[in-house]
Amino acid sequence: MLNPKLLKITKPKIYTLGSLNTLLLGDRNKREKDDFMAGAPHHVLEEVNEADMAVFKKKLKMLEAIKGRHTELITQYIPPGTDRSTVMNTLSEEINQSGNIKSPSTRKNVQGALRKIIGFLKNINFKLPPTGLVVFAGNISESEGRSDIRLFTVTPVRPLKVKLYWCDSAFHIDHLKEMMAPNDFYAIMVIDKNEATVGQLVGKKYEILGHFTSMVPGKSRAGGQSSQRFERLREEAMQDFFKKSAEKFNSYFEPYIPRIRGVLIGGPGMTKNYFMEKKVLHHELEKRVIGVIDTAYTDEGGVRELVQKSQELLKDSELVKERQILDKFLGEVARDGLATYGQAEVEKALEDKRASVLIISEDIPWIVFRKFCEHCENAEIEIVKEPETFEESKMRCTKCDSRVETLEEISYLDYMIDRAKECGATVRVISTETNEGKQFFEGFGGLAALLRYKV
Known part of the structure; x- marks a missing residue:
C-alpha cells in the first residue's frame, strides 16, 4: 500500500498561456511542500448569465472602437454603495475645472459630456444596479468641428470595486475587461505512474490546483520470484496512486459539475488510458471527458501542452x-x-x-x-x-x-x-x-x- 505521506503537493498558481515557456523544463525537485488543498477549486468565478456576458462583451467592443479627436471622452466608474453627493460634486467640480481648457470646442464638448452624465444620474435618481454602474460620455464625431455627444452605460457583470473618473481620448475599460472571464471552465489532469497535476482552464488562463508525486519505483531487473513479487507491489502502488489522484480530482470538481464544460486527461504513453480504464473518476466527471491526449510531461508543462493540443477540441465544445x-x-x-x-x-x-x-x-x-x-x-x-x-x-x-x-x-x-x-x-x-x-x-x-x- 502506498504511503500517503509520499504525496508531494504544491500551492496553486495561475499562469497565462504565454508565460510558461521558461517553466517547461524547470527543475522538478524545487516544488514547494504544503498541505493538500481539499475541497472545491479555488478562485472559481461568480456565476454570470450567458446573455448578460454577451451584451457586456459587445458593449466593451463597441466602446473600445470609439476614439476621440481630442481629450474629451469621459468615463465614470460608480461602485455599488457609492455616495451620491460625492459623485455629483466631483462631476460639478470637473465642469468648473474644464473652464480652463484652452480649446473652445474641446471645452464645450467636455462640459456637454459632463452635463449629460449628471442629467442621466438625476434621471435614474442615482439608483445603481447591484454590481454598480459605469457611465461613458463624450463627442464621438469623426469630423473636426462637429459635435456629437453621446452617452453609454455598462452594468458590470461582476461587482465593481473601482471608483474612477477619467477624461481621455479613449474610454477607460481596462477594469471591465478583467470581468470577461467565462462562467464555466474545463477540468484538467495530466498523469503517469510517477506524478499527476490537476488544473482548471478558464478562458485563456489556467490555474494549477494541485501537483503530487507517487514515488512508484521503476521496473526491477532482478530475476526469479523476487522480481514477480516486486512487480506486484509496484502495480499495487501505481493503482493506489491512481485512486488517490482521482479522489483529489473529484474533491475539487464535484461541487461544480454543472459548470464544467469538459474534462481533459493527458499524459505520456498508455498510462493515461490505463488510468481511465480503472473508472476511478466520479461518474458525472467521466461523462464530461472530451479528450484523452498524449503529452510529454505531467507537471505544469504538461498542463500547458494539453491545453495547446486541445485548442480545436475546446473551440468545438464551446459551440455545442x-x-x-x-x-x-x-x-x-x-x-x-x-x-x-x-x-x-x-x-x-x-x-x-x-x-x-x-x-x-x-x-x-x-x-x-x-x-x-x-x-x-x-x-x-x-x-x-x-x-x-x-x-x-x-x-x-x-x-x-x-x-x-x-x-x-x-x-x-x-x-x-x-x-x-x-x-x-x-x-x-x-x-x-x-x-x-x-x-x-x-x-x-x-x-x-x-x-x-x-x-
Whole structure:
C-alpha cells in the first residue's frame, strides 16, 4: 500500500498561456511542500448569465472602437454603495475645472459630456444596479468641428470595486475587461505512474490546483520470484496512486459539475488510458471527458501542452449549446410548431409572455435610444436600424414633434434581453462564428423565439 505521506503537493498558481515557456523544463525537485488543498477549486468565478456576458462583451467592443479627436471622452466608474453627493460634486467640480481648457470646442464638448452624465444620474435618481454602474460620455464625431455627444452605460457583470473618473481620448475599460472571464471552465489532469497535476482552464488562463508525486519505483531487473513479487507491489502502488489522484480530482470538481464544460486527461504513453480504464473518476466527471491526449510531461508543462493540443477540441465544445438550440428552433419551424421569428413577431411574443426562449444574434447592429420630451413629458424609445447614417440631433417627440433629450443609448441586443427577463424567458445569444450562426443571422434576421404556446 502506498504511503500517503509520499504525496508531494504544491500551492496553486495561475499562469497565462504565454508565460510558461521558461517553466517547461524547470527543475522538478524545487516544488514547494504544503498541505493538500481539499475541497472545491479555488478562485472559481461568480456565476454570470450567458446573455448578460454577451451584451457586456459587445458593449466593451463597441466602446473600445470609439476614439476621440481630442481629450474629451469621459468615463465614470460608480461602485455599488457609492455616495451620491460625492459623485455629483466631483462631476460639478470637473465642469468648473474644464473652464480652463484652452480649446473652445474641446471645452464645450467636455462640459456637454459632463452635463449629460449628471442629467442621466438625476434621471435614474442615482439608483445603481447591484454590481454598480459605469457611465461613458463624450463627442464621438469623426469630423473636426462637429459635435456629437453621446452617452453609454455598462452594468458590470461582476461587482465593481473601482471608483474612477477619467477624461481621455479613449474610454477607460481596462477594469471591465478583467470581468470577461467565462462562467464555466474545463477540468484538467495530466498523469503517469510517477506524478499527476490537476488544473482548471478558464478562458485563456489556467490555474494549477494541485501537483503530487507517487514515488512508484521503476521496473526491477532482478530475476526469479523476487522480481514477480516486486512487480506486484509496484502495480499495487501505481493503482493506489491512481485512486488517490482521482479522489483529489473529484474533491475539487464535484461541487461544480454543472459548470464544467469538459474534462481533459493527458499524459505520456498508455498510462493515461490505463488510468481511465480503472473508472476511478466520479461518474458525472467521466461523462464530461472530451479528450484523452498524449503529452510529454505531467507537471505544469504538461498542463500547458494539453491545453495547446486541445485548442480545436475546446473551440468545438464551446459551440455545442448554440448548435443545439438552433437545431431545436429549425425543427419547430419545419413543422410549423412552437417557434417564431422576425422583429414584430418576436417582440409581440415577448409582450404576450408567450416566448419561452429568446434566440438573438450578437451581430444585430441596431441601436435603441431612450428619449424624453421636456415639452410634453413624454418618455419613449426609438429603434435605429442604420446607426451609421442616423443623426441623433434630428430625433423628435412622436406626440408633439418637439426636440427630445437622449437619456441613454443601448444596443438592441441589450434592450431585447431586458424584455426577455421581464417576461421570464431565457436568452440564447448566437454568434456568427459557425455556419449555423451565419445562416440564422442571414436567413432569419438573427431574431427568433421558442414559444410556450401558439395563438
